[in-house]
Amino acid sequence: xxxxxxxxxxxxxxxxxxxxxxxxxxxxxxxxxxxxxxxxxxxxxxxxxxxxxxxxxxxxxxxxxxxxxxxxxxxxxxxxxxxxxxxxxxxxxxxxxxxxxxxxxxxxxxxxxxxxxxxxxxxxxxxxxxxxxxxxxxxxxxxxxxxxxxxxxxxxxxxxxxxxxxxxxxxxxxxxxxxxxxxxxxxxxxxxxxxxxxxxxxxxxxxxxxxxxxxxxxxx
Ligand code: 3PG
Numbered sequence: 001x002x003x004x005x006x007x008x009x010x011x012x013x014x015x016x017x018x019x020x021x022x023x024x025x026x027x028x029x030x031x032x033x034x035x036x037x038x039x040x041x042x043x044x045x046x047x048x049x050x051x052x053x054x055x056x057x058x059x060x061x062x063x064x065x066x067x068x069x070x071x072x073x074x075x076x077x078x079x080x081x082x083x084x085x086x087x088x089x090x091x092x093x094x095x096x097x098x099x100x101x102x103x104x105x106x107x108x109x110x111x112x113x114x115x116x117x118x119x120x121x122x123x124x125x126x127x128x129x130x131x132x133x134x135x136x137x138x139x140x141x142x143x144x145x146x147x148x149x150x151x152x153x154x155x156x157x158x159x160x161x162x163x164x165x166x167x168x169x170x171x172x173x174x175x176x177x178x179x180x181x182x183x184x185x186x187x188x189x190x191x192x193x194x195x196x197x198x199x200x201x202x203x204x205x206x207x208x209x210x211x212x213x214x215x216x217x218x219x220x
Pocket of ligand 1: 049074163164165185
């Protein structure tokens with residue numbers, strides 16, 4: 001199938017897709033069929049986390065074998081990981097939080113990146129450093145839609161990809177907010193489906209999530 005996404009690096013992670021699956025893979029040999037299922041379900045932007053030792057190999061395999069996917073790296077917390085992910089073919093970087101050291105490395109990679117925030121001061125800190133697009137993590141635990149709504153008035157220039165505790169029941173509520181461009185989550189990649197290599201189930205969950213693109217007509 002043809003990817004609706006640009007083949008050149010996106011300027012922004014937030015422009016890739018309204019829903020980004022967050023993948024935790026125990027076995028890199030599952031990476032390619034999993035990525036194909038997500039793409040077939042309509043979710044081509046995929047965040048593979050570095051939380052398992054298989055993460056980096058999974059990124060490498062998807063980048064090489066599934067060109068219609070836009071594979072990124074998640075849970076990136078060190079400059080060494082930034083370099084390794086870029087070398088593996090990651091097309092974007094996501095971190096759960098940020099430091100100046102990490103920001104410098106992410107900027108230096110030339111890849112679009114999404115640093116994580118969970119407080120107002122962290123948002124202001126990123127704006128001060130010229131970064132206006134960020135991951136809001138852990139979204140539900142850190143205040144959810146009420147928190148993001150409250151930030152929209154004083155800090156309208158900040159745009160978010162909330163992640164953490166988001167699922168089919170609350171994703172549309174996030175996507176309807178003016179300062180939310182996309183949401184991330186693992187709900188379409190359940191661990192038991194991955195363990196069972198049930199790619200059909202994952203494709204179906206991805207397809208249902210991809211319909212959120214038009215829910216409420218507010219997605220960009
Ligand atoms: C993330 O890695 O960004 C989140 O932990 C994913 O959160 P979820 O599993 O609650 O969707």
